[in-house]
Amino acid sequence: MPQSNKKLRVLHIVAPARQGGMERVVTMLSAGQMSEGTHVAAVLSPAQVPDHPFIAGLETVGVPVTTVAVPARRYLREYHSLRALIGRLQPGVVHTHGYHADMIGGAAARSVGACTVSTVHGFLGVPLRNWLYERLQLIALRRANALLAVSSPLVDRLAQAGISRSRIHLVLNGFAPTGPNKSRTAARRELGIPENALVAGWVGRLSREKGADVMLEAMAACERPWQFSMIGDGPQRKRLRQRADELGIADRISWHGPIANAGTLFSAFDAFVLSSRTEGTPIALLEAMSACVPIVATQVGGVPDVVTSAQAMLVPPEQPALIAQSLAALVADPRAAKERSLLASERVVQRFGADAWLAAVDKVYNAVMSAAPPP
Numbered sequence: 001m002p003q004s005n006k007k008l009r010v011l012h013i014v015a016p017a018r019q020g021g022m023e024r025v026v027t028m029l030s031a032g033q034m035s036e037g038t039h040v041a042a043v044l045s046p047a048q049v050p051d052h053p054f055i056a057g058l059e060t061v062g063v064p065v066t067t068v069a070v071p072a073r074r075y076l077r078e079y080h081s082l083r084a085l086i087g088r089l090q091p092g093v094v095h096t097h098g099y100h101a102d103m104i105g106g107a108a109a110r111s112v113g114a115c116t117v118s119t120v121h122g123f124l125g126v127p128l129r130n131w132l133y134e135r136l137q138l139i140a141l142r143r144a145n146a147l148l149a150v151s152s153p154l155v156d157r158l159a160q161a162g163i164s165r166s167r168i169h170l171v172l173n174g175f176a177p178t179g180p181n182k183s184r185t186a187a188r189r190e191l192g193i194p195e196n197a198l199v200a201g202w203v204g205r206l207s208r209e210k211g212a213d214v215m216l217e218a219m220a221a222c223e224r225p226w227q228f229s230m231i232g233d234g235p236q237r238k239r240l241r242q243r244a245d246e247l248g249i250a251d252r253i254s255w256h257g258p259i260a261n262a263g264t265l266f267s268a269f270d271a272f273v274l275s276s277r278t279e280g281t282p283i284a285l286l287e288a289m290s291a292c293v294p295i296v297a298t299q300v301g302g303v304p305d306v307v308t309s310a311q312a313m314l315v316p317p318e319q320p321a322l323i324a325q326s327l328a329a330l331v332a333d334p335r336a337a338k339e340r341s342l343l344a345s346e347r348v349v350q351r352f353g354a355d356a357w358l359a360a361v362d363k364v365y366n367a368v369m370s371a372a373p374p375p
Contacts, residue, residue, distance in 0.1 A: 008035065008037075008092045008093065008365060008369070009035070009037035009038070009039075009089065009090065009091040009092050009093075010030075010033055010035070010037070010038045010039070010091055010092065010093050010094075010095055010365070011038075011039050011040075011041060011085075011086060011089055011091035011093070011094050011095065011109075012026055012029070012030050012038075012039070012040045012041070012095045012096075012097065013040075013041045013043070013082065013094060013095070013096045013097070013101040013105035013109075014026050014040070014041075014042060014043070014054075014096070014097040014098055014101050015042075015043040015044070015098060015100035015101055016042055016043075016044070016052070016054040017205070018052070018053060018054075018233065018258055019053055019054070019232075019233075019258050019260070019262075020204075020205055021121070021173075021204075021280070021282060021283040021284065022097055022098055022121045023053075023054045023057075024263075024283045025097070025119065025121070025173050025283065026040065026054075026097055027054070027057050027058055027061070027063075028174065028175070028176050028354070029174075029357075029358075029361065030058065030063045031058075031061040031062075031063055031176070032174075032176065032354050032357075032358045033358065034061075034062065034063065037089070037091065038063065038064070039063075039064045039065070039066065039089055039091070040058055040063055040064070040065045040066070041065075041066050041068055041082060041085055041105070042054060042055055042058075042065055042066070042067050042068065043068045043070070043078060043082075043100065043101065043104070043105070044067055044068070044069050045069065045070070045071060045072055046069045046070075046071065048069075049067050049069050052067075053258075053260050055067065056260075057260070066085055068081045068082060068085070075104055078104050079104055079107060079108050080108075082104065082105050082108040082109075083108040083111055083112060086108060086109055086112055086114055087112055091114060092114075092115065092365070092369055093114070093115050093116075093117055093365050093368060093369065094106070094109035094114045094115065094116050094117070095116075095117045095118070095119065096109075096116065096117070096118045096119075096144075097118070097119050097121065098121065099133045099134070099136065099137035099140075101118075102118050102137050102140045102141060102144070103136060103137060103140045106118065106140050106141075106143065106144060107140070110143060115145045115368045115369060116143070116144045116145050116146075117144065117145060117146045117147070117148065117364060117365065117368060118141055118144045118146075118147050118148070119147075119148040119150065119171075120141065120147055120148065120149050120150065120154055120158060120280075121150055121280045122150070122151075122154065122278060122279060122280035122301060123137075123154075123157065123278070138158075138161045138163075141158065141161075141163060142161075142162065142163055144167070145167070145368045145371070146167050146168075146169060146364050146367065146368050147163065147167055147168050147169065148169050148171040148361065148364060149168055149169065149170055149171070150171065150172055150173050150280040150281040150302055151170075151172065151279070151280050151281055151301050151302025151305055152170060152302065152305055153301055153302065154280060154301075154302070155168050155170050169360075169364050171357070171360045171361060171364070172281045172302065172305055172306070172352065172357075173280070173281035173283060173286070173352070173357070174352050174353060174354050174356065174357025174358065175283070175286040175287075175290065175348055175352045175353070175354070175357075176354040177263065177264070177287075177290055179261060179264050180264065181263075181264055181266065181267050181290065181291050182264050182265060182267055182268075183267060184267045184268060187264070187265040187266070187267045187268035188268045190265060190268075191229060191254070191256060191265060191268050192254065193227075193229060193254065193268055197225070197227050198225050198226055198227065198270050198331070199226075199227050199228065199229050199268065199269055199270050199271075200219075200222075200226055200227075200228050200229070200269065200270065200271040200272070200273050200296075200327055201228075201229045201230075201231065201266065201268065201269035201271070201272050201273070201293075202215050202228065202229070202230050202231070202232075202272075202273050202274075202275065203231040203232055203262055203266075203272070203284045203287075204231075204232045204274075204276070204284055205232055205233070205234040206230075206232050206233055206234030206235065206236045206237045206240055207234045207235055207236055208236065208277065209276060209277050209278045210232075210234075210275070210276050210277075211275035211276045211277050211298065211317070211318075212230070212232075212234075212236060212240055212275070213236070213239075213240060213243060214275040214277075214298075214317075214318060214319075214320050214323070215228070215230075215273055215275040215320070215323070216240060216243050216244055216247060216249070216320075217247070217320035218273070218275065218320035218321070218323035218324045218327070219244075219247070219249050219252065219253070219324075220247040220248070220249050220320075221320055221321050221323075221324035222324045222327055222328070223328070224252070226252070226327060227252045227253070227254070228249075228252055228253045228254070229253075229254045229256065229268065229269065230253060230254065230255050230256065231256045231257075231258070231259050231262050231265075232256075232257070232258060233257050233258045237255075241255065262287075263283075263284075263287035263290070263291075266287055266288050266290075266291035266293050267291050267292075267293070269288075269291075269293050270293075270294070270330070271293065271294045271295070271296060271327055271330055271337075272284075272285075272288035272291075272293045272294070272295050272296070273295075273296045273297070273323060273327075274288075274295070274296070274297040274298060274303070275298055275317075275320075275323060276298055276300055276301070276303075276317070277298070277300060277317050277318070278300055278301050279298075279300050279301035279302055279303055280301055280302050281302045281305065281306060282301075282302070282303065282306070285297060285303065285306055285307065286306065286348055286352055288344075289306075289307070289311070289344040289345055289347065289348040290345060290348050290349075291345075292341045292342065292344070292345040293341060294312075294313075294330050294337040294338075294340065294341050295307065295311070295312035295313065295340070295341070295344060296312065296313045296315065296323055296326040296327060296330075297312050297313070297314055297315070298314070298315055298316065298317045298319075299314045299315065299316060299317070300317050306352075307344060307347070310340065310343055311340050311341075311343045311344035311347055312340060312344060313326040313329065313330070313340070
C-alpha cells in the first residue's frame, strides 16, 4: 500500500473486537500511512492481549502498536493511560474509531489540546444498550474537529444529530487486499469445501445488525444443491445454530468460526451474500468484489454507494425469499452473473483504491491542522 502523511504524526485509537470491518479499516489505513510516528493504540482487557489478531495484523505490516490493557469499565484508568500516551507521542492528529474510542480516547486527546478526527463506521441502534451507546457517542462526536462518514446515510444521520455539515466529510472506505486471492482449489481445501459443491458464502459478525438470521431463512428457502459457508463469530452463534436445526438446514451449513485474512478465501464461493440490516461501507463486500465473486446484497446503509445492480444483485433488507430467488437466478444465468462480477472487480480498483482513500483522509487531516490554533 502506498505511503502517506510523511510529516504528520497520527495516533489511531480503537477498542478492537477479535475481527471485523472496523479493525480491517484501521489496519489498512495505518499501514497505508506508515509515516514516522504513525501509531495505533489498542484498548483491550488484560485477557484479550495475548495473540489478539488485530495486534498481530498490525505488527505483521510494521505498524507500531501500544496495547492499553485495562479491566472492564475502568474508564478513568483508561482515560489517564491514553492521555499519557498522547502526551508522550505528541501526535498532530488523534484519529478515533468506534464509540468507545470516540468517548474515552477523544476526551483524552482534547484534554491535552490534540486535534481529533473520528471515522464514523456506523450505528447499531438496537437493542436498548446500543441505542444508549449511540447517544453517548453522538455527544462525543460533537466535540471532534472533523468526522469521516463512511456512507451517505451516515452524513445525514450525523447532521440530524446537530453536528455541523462543515465538519462532516464523506469518505468511503478504501480497499487494499491483505494478500493475493487464493485459487478456488486452495481456498476450498482450506475451508474443507468439496470441489464440486455449490456454495454461497457469508462473512461477518454473528449479530443482529449483520442479518445472519436472515441468511438462514434464505437458506431454508433455497433448493438444494446450495450449501452455505458461514465465516465469523459473535453473540448470536448459539441461537443461530439452534435456528438452523429448527429450519432443517444444519446439514447444509459449514460454521467456520473467525478466520484471519478471510478475504483471501472468497474465491471458494460460488456466490457471496451480504444480508445486513445496517452497514457503513462493508469491507466484506469490497473483498467479494476484488475476488470477482457473484454478489447478492441488501440495499442498506452504504451498500448502494459501493455497488449498483450492474455489479451485484440487490434486494431490500429483511427479505430472505428474495435472497433465495437471487441465488437461483445466479444458477439460471451464469453468464450474466459473471459479467456483473467482472464489473464489480473493475469498480473496486477504480473507485475504492487505496491511493484515493488515503488522499481523502490526508485532506481532512490537513484541514484540521490548518484550522487548529497554534500551540
